[in-house]
Structures are given as structure tokens and as C-alpha cells.
Amino acid sequence: MRAMVMNRPRERLVLEERPEPAPGPGEILVRVEACGVCRTDLHVVDGDLPDPKLPIVPGHEIVGRVEAAGAGVALVLGARVGVPWLGHTCGHCPYCRSARENLCDAPLFTGYTRDGGFATHAVADAAYAFPLGEDLDTVAAAPLLCAGLIGWRSLKAAGEAEAIGLYGFGAAAHIIAQVCRWQGRRVFAFTKPGDAAGQNFARSMGADWAGGSDETPPAPLDAAILFAPVGALVPAALAAVRKGGRVVCAGIHMSDIPSFPYRVLWEERSVVSVANLTRADGDEFLALAPRVPVRTTTRPYPLDQANEALEDLRAGRLEGAAVLLP
Numbered sequence: 001m002r003a004m005v006m007n008r009p010r011e012r013l014v015l016e017e018r019p020e021p022a023p024g025p026g027e028i029l030v031r032v033e034a035c036g037v038c039r040t041d042l043h044v045v046d047g048d049l050p051d052p053k054l055p056i057v058p059g060h061e062i063v064g065r066v067e068a069a070g071a072g073v074a075l076v077l078g079a080r081v082g083v084p085w086l087g088h089t090c091g092h093c094p095y096c097r098s099a100r101e102n103l104c105d106a107p108l109f110t111g112y113t114r115d116g117g118f119a120t121h122a123v124a125d126a127a128y129a130f131p132l133g134e135d136l137d138t139v140a141a142a143p144l145l146c147a148g149l150i151g152w153r154s155l156k157a158a159g160e161a162e163a164i165g166l167y168g169f170g171a172a173a174h175i176i177a178q179v180c181r182w183q184g185r186r187v188f189a190f191t192k193p194g195d196a197a198g199q200n201f202a203r204s205m206g207a208d209w210a211g212g213s214d215e216t217p218p219a220p221l222d223a224a225i226l227f228a229p230v231g232a233l234v235p236a237a238l239a240a241v242r243k244g245g246r247v248v249c250a251g252i253h254m255s256d257i258p259s260f261p262y263r264v265l266w267e268e269r270s271v272v273s274v275a276n277l278t279r280a281d282g283d284e285f286l287a288l289a290p291r292v293p294v295r296t297t298t299r300p301y302p303l304d305q306a307n308e309a310l311e312d313l314r315a316g317r318l319e320g321a322a323v324l325l326p
């Protein structure tokens with residue numbers, strides 16, 4: 001098999017030939033057909049996240065087929081599966097026992113603490129892989145596996161909001177904007193100031209309004225979701241939400257949040273973060289996506305161009321999501 005490997009953070013990924021791994025009990029060997037590139041991959045590669053397994057194969061938006069299965073796996077060979085960020089949980093910590101496996105004390109994360117999908121093959125815990133139907137397009141489905149799932153969990157955390165702000169209009173926001181419109185919400189999209197192309201893209205995805213993150217939206221927001229990893233957006237979003245409004249931080253990492261006057265938080269505004277996903281989030285979202293139907297905008301890259309895909313994501317040059325094709 002071939003894999004793009006990170007030996008140390010802040011170094012370029014290196015293409016490696018490796019022997020094909022054998023799945024252990026409860027595991028599957030997946031032949032990767034497509035793997036999305038997520039901002040979290042960028043945080044792994046940039047060393048923003050502590051203690052990655054090293055060397056590590058990044059990538060946690062895997063669409064592929066079961067090529068081999070270990071003992072006790074119900075999935076049939078050839079079945080289409082999606083492998084997400086949540087790679088394994090312990091099943092017995094207080095979080096696992098209270099339907100919050102996303103907060104498990106001893107988890108494994110695909111592409112961070114176990115090898116992921118920037119490769120021709122990946123081994124996954126079968127219990128955390130989602131069966132995918134045959135009707136989804138391989139490339140189009142890849143961004144659903146994290147941008148979609150984490151976006152969905154973030155949208156649930158935003159609550160009943162009718163007018164919702166999405167800060168950072170990348171892979172997750174372009175999916176969640178479609179879900180919001182389908183649910184009858186109004187969408188206000190915020191991009192980097194002056195990013196006219198990004199604002200046009202947001203409007204084309206159904207946003208009612210699009211502007212710079214330094215702009216005041218034309219109506220107060222009921223809630224906001226921050227997909228951009230920029231701490232200064234927290235007070236900006238708090239200032240844009242109405243009394244009782246909620247600001248949801250969807251990313252795994254964010255630059256420091258600057259201090260701000262208490263009055264922007266007062267009147268029962270709140271700030272919450274979303275961490276990881278549960279398998280229930282995934283089941284819900286993957287059932288809902290074809291009903292919307294969610295259409296993803298993707299840019300394909302060959303596997304050996306993973307560094308270029310990450311660089312394009314970092315530079316904000318992408319419309320929608322980058323997807324690697326082995």
C-alpha cells in the first residue's frame with residue numbers, strides 16, 4: 001500500500017510504500033476510494049494538537065470498500081463504508097456510559113492517534129465505520145464524513161435558532177448552509193473581510209446574506225457557529241447574537257480568544273464548544289443528507305499531492321472541500 005506519512009509535525013508529508021496491514025479482531029481493512037482533507041488534518045500537520053501517534057497517516061473522511069475483515073465483523077467484503085474521526089472509544093468511562101462517547105476518556109481518532117485515509121488502504125474499527133449506500137458519489141460523499149458530521153453536531157448545539165450565522169465559509173459551512181435552508185432557517189455567512197469570491201460562493205449555497213466577519217449582519221442572529229479557527233470571532237459573534245443567543249465553536253483548535261467587555265456576553269448569551277462526534281450524530285446526518293439533498297463542492301487531488309491540498313486549504317484557496325484520490 002501507499003500512504004502519505006507525517007513523521008514529525010511541521011514537516012511535509014512523505015509518500016511511503018508499506019506492507020498492507022492485516023485487520024485484527026473487530027477491524028476491517030478498507031481500500032480507500034476517496035479521503036477528504038479537513039482543517040483538523042491541518043492542525044495535526046501544523047503541530048497544533050498534542051501527542052499525535054508518530055509517524056501518522058492523516059485523514060479522517062474516508063470513503064472506501066471493505067477489502068478484508070477480522071474476526072467478529074458483520075460487514076461483508078466489498079461493502080461501502082465511511083470512516084470518520086471517531087475511531088474507537090472505551091465503552092465504559094462515564095462519558096461512554098452516558099451517550100457522550102464523543103468525550104470518551106480513552107478514545108482513538110482516525111488520522112491522529114490511529115492511521116487514517118491519506119493512503120490506498122486503512123485499517124478501521126468496524127464498529128465505528130458507517131455503512132454507506134451505493135447511490136452516494138464517492139468524491140462528493142467524503143466531506144460528509146467530518147465537515148458534515150461535525151457541522152451537524154454544531155448545528156444541533158446551536159438549538160432552535162431561526163437566523164443563524166456561519167463564520168468561515170469552507171467545507172463544513174457549505175454543507176450546513178444547505179441543511180439550514182432545508183430546515184427553514186435564514187443563513188448569514190461571514191467570510192474574511194473583502195473575500196468577495198467566498199461571499200458569492202456562500203450566496204450560491206443558499207445564504208440569505210454574506211459579508212465580512214467585521215460587518216454587522218442586517219438582522220440580529222439567534223445563534224452563530226464558528227467554523228474558522230479564529231479566537232477574535234468569539235466576541236464578534238457574541239456581539240452579533242441577540243439576547244439569549246448561543247455561539248458554538250465547532251473547531252478542535254482556535255487561536256486565543258481576546259478579552260472582551262462583559263456586556264457582549266451578558267443577557268444570557270452563551271459560548272459552547274463542540275468536540276468530536278458520536279456514532280448517533282453520524283447515523284442521523286448520513287440519513288438526512290440525501291433527503292436535503294446535500295450537494296458538496298469538491299476539488300480532487302491525487303494522493304501524492306496531499307501537501308498541496310493542505311497548502312490550498314491553509315491559504316483559503318478552496319471553494320468547498322479538497323478530496324484526495326489514491
Ligand SMILES: [Zn+2]
Nearest residue numbers: 090093096104
Ligand atoms: Zn469512554
Ligand SMILES: [Zn+2]
Nearest residue numbers: 038040146147
Ligand atoms: Zn475533520
